[in-house]
Amino acid sequence: MTVSRALTIAGSDSGGGAGIQADLKTFQELGVFGMTAITAVTAQNTLGVQGVYPLTIEALKTQIDSVAVDLQPNAVKTGMLFNAEMIQLVAERIRYYNWENIIVDPVMIAKGGQSLLQEEAVEALITSLMPLAKVITPNIPEAEVLTGMKIQTFEQKKEAAKKLFDLGATFVMIKGGHDPNGEVVIDLLYDGQRFDTFEGVRKETKHTHGTGCTFAAAITAEMSKGKSVREAVKTAKAFIQAAIEDQLGIGGGHGPTNHWAFKKNNITTV
Numbered sequence: 154m155t156v157s158r159a160l161t162i163a164g165s166d167s168g169g170g171a172g173i174q175a176d177l178k179t180f181q182e183l184g185v186f187g188m189t190a191i192t193a194v195t196a197q198n199t200l201g202v203q204g205v206y207p208l209t210i211e212a213l214k215t216q217i218d219s220v221a222v223d224l225q226p227n228a229v230k231t232g233m234l235f236n237a238e239m240i241q242l243v244a245e246r247i248r249y250y251n252w253e254n255i256i257v258d259p260v261m262i263a264k265g266g267q268s269l270l271q272e273e274a275v276e277a278l279i280t281s282l283m284p285l286a287k288v289i290t291p292n293i294p295e296a297e298v299l300t301g302m303k304i305q306t307f308e309q310k311k312e313a314a315k316k317l318f319d320l321g322a323t324f325v326m327i328k329g330g331h332d333p334n335g336e337v338v339i340d341l342l343y344d345g346q347r348f349d350t351f352e353g354v355r356k357e358t359k360h361t362h363g364t365g366c367t368f369a370a371a372i373t374a375e376m377s378k379g380k381s382v383r384e385a386v387k388t389a390k391a392f393i394q395a396a397i398e399d400q401l402g403i404g405g406g407h408g409p410t411n412h413w414a415f416k417k418n419n420i421t422t423v
């Protein structure tokens with residue numbers, strides 16, 4: 154039996170809806186063996202972030218190396234990387250191990266507004282990590298920071314995708330969750346030549362904590378199985394749609410999505 158393996162390099166979310174926890178749950182639901190390298194521990198719930206406790210660079214490096222030398226991931230996702238030093242280290246380790254299936258979710262700010270990445274680290278993200286990525290998955294505010302442009306229309310989203318592509322990733326996925334309200338939510342994929350859109354019915358809900366992490370983790374899981382980027386995004390879109398629609402309704406604020414909805418509802422995509 155071939156076991157598909159995925160590594161997530163990200164922050165821990167004690168509330169279980171985003172970060173490492175969302176990634177591992179998503180990997181598991183999609184039949185992929187999940188591994189982790191933790192950058193920072195956050196004390197977090199649906200109401201906000203109560204504390205951020207970064208690990209040392211050495212702790213991060215040792216976790217990555219432990220996984221790499223023995224378990225060999227087929228795909229690697231990055232999430233909250235906290236500071237420039239951690240970004241440089243992750244980029245250096247990716248190059249060292251010649252990892253190719255890299256999914257970079259450029260996490261910057263939690264839904265409650267708290268910063269998960271130091272401002273001065275954005276430059277390192279752009280220059281060191283983006284060029285190594287097979288797919289980058291910014292939401293609209295992140296795409297605005299990375300490109301320096303406002304994104305309000307679909308044409309602007311396409312223009313931003315082109316600018317982001319020029320930073321070196323093979324595929325750019327700009328997620329549509331932050332679009333001004335409409336009945337559909339449109340995610341835009343660009344590979345330097347062709348635009349593809351992935352649409353879902355917009356659910357009116359405040360329970361969207363961890364949607365971005367979960368979506369990128371599902372892409373990572375499918376890519377670890379050898380699926381193409383387009384196939385992986387298609388499955389990830391169905392996974393996140395189910396997780397948002399079949400809501401759990403827990404916590405007093407922005408609640409988590411339902412990571413087991415996709416499997417429970419026997420959703421298949423091809």
Ligand SMILES: Nc1ncnc2c1ncn2[C@@H]1O[C@H](COP(=O)(O)OP(=O)(O)O)[C@@H](O)[C@H]1O
Pocket residue numbers: 291292293328329330331338339340353354355356357358361363364365366368390393394397
């Ligand atoms: N209210 C919603 N209804 C349906 N899909 C949504 C909703 N909000 C976000 N999504 C989807 O969830 C995924 C994550 O998007 P987004 O919320 O933009 O990312 P992030 O969590 O990084 O801010 C995307 O596939 C997006 O289309």
Ligand SMILES: Cc1ncc(COP(=O)(O)O)c(N)n1
Pocket residue numbers: 163164165166171172173195197232233260262263264269361362363364365366367
């Ligand atoms: C540790 C950690 N990582 C990432 C996010 C972003 O969450 P979202 O997917 O909602 O943007 C978070 N809130 N906490």
